[in-house]
Amino acid sequence: MKNDHKTTNSVQIKTTGAPDVLEYQQVDLPRPKANEVQIEQQSIGVNFFDLFYRNGSFPVESYPAIIGFEAAGVIKEIGAAVVDYKVGDRVAYYKTFGAYTESRNIDQNEIFKLPHEVSFDLAASVMIKGLTAHMLLKHSHALKAAEVVLIHGMTGGVGSMLSQWAKALGANVIGTVGSETKKRVAKKRGFTQVIDLSSQDLVSAVHSYTHGKSIDVFYDGVGKATFETSLSVLKDGGSAVLYGWASGMPEIDKAQMAVRNIKFAFDALNDYPLYQDKRGKALTEIFDLLMNGKIILESPIIYPLNKAVHAHSDIESRKTTGSVILKP
Structure with a gap:
């Protein structure tokens, strides 16, 4: 027994x-x-x-x-x-x-x-990182080919899957990282539009890649350090997707986003x-x-x-x- x-x-x-x-x-x-x-x-x-x-x-x-x-x-x-x-x-x-x-x-x-x-x-x-990317790309904002997307933390666990999947869908991917080392990692993976937030200004770098145009959507797992600045490069009628707050929870001005007709998504994977x-x-x-x-x-x-x-x-x-x- x-x-x-x-x-x-x-x-x-x-x-x-x-x-x-x-x-x-x-x-x-x-x-x-x-x-x-x-x-x-x-x-x-x-x-x-x-x-x-x-x-x-x-x-x-x-x-x-x-x-x-x-x-x-x-x-x-x-x-x-x-x-x-x-x-x-x-x-x-x-x-x-x-x-x-x-x-x-x-x-x-x-x-x-x-x-x-x-x-x-x-x-x-x-598994969990892939399902998070699945939710973000299929539900939070259904990403379409040719859309300009900003992905924060593109070398992270979720970010690396999100970036490559967005590229596979035909989107124009701009990504951020937090160091020169991580920028090299992203470039090695085939991404050419990579912003090192430790040494580059987000707004001017995004505009250099978009020739002054606004982006269609951003996916942000960083939070407080990046969210508000990302809104400034997002087009009216675009999508702001928050899925994490590694730097702290940002202040969300929903009234201002409503004025600009921005779709704000803050979806819980659990749901x-x-x-x-x-x-x-x-x-x-x-x-x-x-x-x-x-x-x-x-x-x-x-x-x-x-x-x-x-x-x-x-x-x-x-x-x-x-x-x-x-x-x-």
Whole structure:
């Protein structure tokens, strides 16, 4: 007879605060319930909003809590009522709290089988970021070919996918970065209209690329440092899309935007129907773009699970580009 419990290593928070509140600890892992599978995780995605749960910007129901929302791995055990999955299946999930752990139990309705051509690392790198890009490009503002789009943080996890997908859609992409190093990364990816906000003025740089014309839409995950200035280069009747506030929440003058007939979108990924559907249907399009070379991502930056503190610190201090994953 198998033991009812074993242990696994996890990263927990017992309170909110700086990265050092992340604690690597051994926790109990019970046998899976009837409708659950037990996954041995191979790759765990790190997303910017993980930092918001850690620092208290987003609420956590109870402590201690294991944060994180996406991972990929192999099923090691199944519950009595599980019929669609078997031991050894490669699976992935997103939108289920508690990902920063070596092994976990999870409801069978919250996972999907991972296509064989998609590696564990790639899945953990792109699921939430890809679905965010999907929402922004298909729902927040349905980007059309030939539109002029400004994308802030174009070398970040979401920004790099957003920029390449916008380019694949035929848009005229202008992007911003925060350093000369990141500008070189963006140029290496084939973008010619890149603005280094550490040394260039946003307004004059945008106008140099557009020959003085206004842009059709901007996607802003930076927030306070960029939002208001971006409005000044946006055409009347254009779209202002805010999806993050890495520099703080900007002041939103909705009355002034209404005067200019600007569509303001501030959509929550949690409310996006294709994100709510945990079977991974929307990811098919994203995986296809990756497999067909329309979106090319650099290898993710990998941290051991027990170095989650360093991962959060480096993301917070803008040392990283692209995706960050934890490896048990």
